[in-house]
Amino acid sequence: MGDNNGYRLSHAQKRCSEDAGGRHDDGRRRAPPSRMRACAECKKHKIRCEPVVGKSKCAKCIRSGVECVPYNLNQRFLEEDASWKANATVKLSQLRSAVQLLLRHSNLPDLEHASSPVLSSRNWSPSASVVSDQNMVVAPLMDMSRGSTAELEDSGLATVPMDSLYDLMRIRTLSSDNRHGSSLASPKEDFIAQGRVSLKEAEELFGRFMKDIRLYLWAGILFPYKSLEAVRGNSSLLTAAMLTIAALHTPGGDEALQKCYNIFVSLAYNTCLSRPQNLDDIRAQALAAFYLSNLSWKLSGLAVRSAVELNVHQSFQKLMRGHDDQRDNVRLWYALYVCEHQCSIAYGRPATIHEDAAIKNIEQFLDSPHIKPEDVRLCAQVSLFRILTEAYNTFGSDPDHALTEADLHQLHFFNVAIEQWRPAWESRSADSRGIGSYPSKGVVLYYHFARVHLNSLALRALPLPNPGALEALSYDRREAAKIAISAATSTLVLIFEEPDLRSAMPAVPVFTHTMVAFCATFLLKIVKTWGHLAPGHQSPMMVNSDSNNIPLDLNVPQILALARRSADFLAKVAENVNEKHLTSHIVQGINDLLDGLDVIDTPGSANTFEIDGLSEIDTLHSHTSGSAASEVAFGTNDLEHFGFGFDENFLKQVSYTNLDFWETPSY
Structure with a gap:
């Protein structure tokens, strides 16, 4: 009897020693205890539940072809609850940021001030608002994902320093080889489908834009679409820019202008630090820069940098090498040159785009059977702003x-x-x-x-x-x-x-x-x-x-x-x-x-x-x-x-x- 008690005591001390150190007496790390409990099927038949590596079912349920449901559902509920709470926290932060943005648009107090009895909306002013960490926009996670290392073997000699760094680290956000990305817009999910702007109102504004405005900006070089459905399917930002400009040219359309402007500004904010998706987003930035006086300087610079990131500035050389599909990209580059230099002259600030091969060789671009009358008008302004920019640099x-x-x-x-x-x-x-x-x-x-x-x-x-x-x-x-x-x-x-x-x-x-x-x-x-x-x-x-x-x-x-x-x-x-x-x-x-x-x-x-x-x-x-x-x-x-x-x-x-x-x- 004493021997049994001694054995039990020795065995208990050994088990406590393993639990405390996570290792056996001989130094080997013991395997962690399985968190798998008997499933409902095995529990029913009172047999041992044997997990299968790489499978979500146990051996018995696989043989029987039935669903393997854990007997204790509390653990599953706890895991799902934790996941839901994490997602809800992110969504709540995003909603808070959106509400904060709308309040500031309407010159209303911040959320903290709105709920405080000390400060009412009557005595509140924008200067009284306090900027805190809670008012900041929820930023996406920093993208440091790596690409396939197999591409290193096929890559040529890197002529751009960041390309060398990319070849070494394979981090996608460092790559300067950006393609003209496909559109992520969907007419079934955009702000019109959500009801923020009614379809009827959008069609009326689209008609006004096409009739009264589009022709005066080089016949659609910055807006190459003929239907509302087409532009909605390619860029929500371009759609919002077009509707805002049309509303700005509509007498008495204050409500429509307010809605469209807010939508455009919200979408434009989202594109400031994101990588450009397609050329239509750049067209939207340039189009708005031509017509929205309070945003023109910011948007013109943003459009130029986005275009350079998509290598639009290299389109002229590609066109001269026989790639006719680059002609529209050259037109866009010329439009960006005019847009930015108009802002440069008006504000007395230096421009970003210099006289590259495309700007210096306008006549080569015009020497083509595919030239349209709007190309001549566009190139005329490019030629004029070359002169004015040189004067700016001189004086x-x-x-x-x-x-x-x-x-x-x-x-x-x-x-x-x-x-x-x-x-x-x-x-x-x-x-x-x-x-x-x-x-x-x-x-x-x-x-x-x-x-x-x-x-x-x-x-x-x-x-x-x-x-x-x-x-x-x-x-x-x-x-x-x-x-x-x-x-x-x-x-x-x-x-x-x-x-x-x-x-x-x-x-x-x-x-x-x-x-x-x-x-x-x-x-x-x-x-x-x-x-x-x-x-x-x-x-x-x-x-x-x-x-x-x-x-x-x-x-x-x-x-x-x-x-x-x-x-x-x-x-x-x-x-x-x-x-x-x-x-x-x-x-x-x-x-x-x-x-x-x-x-x-x-x-x-x-x-x-x-x-x-x-x-x-x-x-x-x-x-x-x-x-x-x-x-x-x-x-x-x-x-x-x-x-x-x-x-x-x-x-x-x-x-x-x-x-x-x-x-x-x-x-």
Whole structure:
């Protein structure tokens, strides 16, 4: 009996020793105990349940062909419950991020503030919100998955450093050899199918876009689809961009614009740090950059980087080697060049795309039987922005840097290049169905844009004028200033006189409206800054253009008439677009500048100025130089922002008036 007790004690001590150390006495690691319990079938027959390696069933259930159900279901329930909770946690974080995004879009308090009794929605402001870790977007897991190492044997000599690293590590996200991925969009799962935008509303907006907007942006180079179903099946982002732009050009469509804009911004956020899926997503970014003024700079840069990641910049060389399927990719690269350089010129910032082989060899691209009229229009703008970009690189955009006499001499060569550009492309831009003579007249319009843009640089950073300032200007500087004044005047007159340009104004990109606003602003600032320096000061704003002592040859009555007519014309344009469109705010800005002159009627100074066969009676006004209103409207140094960057203060003044939902959310 004592021996049995001793045996039991020894056996228990040995078992405790194995459990504590996980090893047998001889040092070998013991196998972990099986967590498999007898299944219901084996339990029923009271036999041993024998698991089979690699199978989910035991031997008995495999022989019997029945389902192998564990007898104790609690363990299975616990595992499923843990999995469900993990997924629910991720979903809850995503929903919280989405709600936070919507609250910020609507200028409502954060979730914490909304549930707190201390801070109500009445006294809440965006500046009172507190950014915490809970407000951050749930990011996907960092992708460090590896590809097959067998590809290393077939790869050639790596010419790109990241390719060498990829060959060594095989991490997919390091590969620079991106293919044009297939679309992941599905009409059965997109935001229209979800009911966020009704199908009827989407079809109406699609029809407006196709009829009124698509043709003016090179006949669909950025939107190559003819049906709503087709674009939905290729890119939800392009669909959202198209609907947003169409809603922006729909009078009274505030609700539709709000919905489409929110959807587009949400999708665009998702693409910022993700790898590009297809070319249509890049088209969407560029298309929105042309028309959404508050997002244009960000989206243009994002579109360029996405295109480079898909090697679109190499499409021209492939086309020249006989790959005709690359022609559309070259068109896209040209469109991105124009888009980014329009933003570069407008904001006075350096561009990303340089003059590569595609930009330098436009004529080789056009020397093909497959060329379309829209290709000519596109290449015309590429050619023009090459000139303007070279000027930017030469003169810079520093508003405090005045051009030297050597710079003015260099400016002459850029003027010659623009003078040669106009006849070279105007004759090649034939009329087109649906837009009439807009192609050739658009060349003339951009010709005037370029001239006023370049030559206004001659007045950049000049000191405030005094009665002797006009005579102090050198001949080259005066000539450049007169070219800028003439070009700005010609721009406005051309729009009034050409019916096809007038018809196009509601549908043209933001850059065209920006340039028209700049021309009107430039002329009014010239009048305000230089107009009171007439010899003898017969009238503070009267400038006798017949006098040889007046080097700028200002025609104040014409300038005032053009400014007022511009505001009236753009006001009519604004009636055909949404109130959030830039045009209505440009009108308000021009009228504010006119009011800022602090004018009073001057008897006997009526002047008749005819535009497009219509007579307009304009009463000339005298200028009160010490007016506080004038200083507010024009600033202290009115020549500061001429040239690159346009008049950015003016654009900021008119671009975001009452545009609450244009403010994109920040994280």
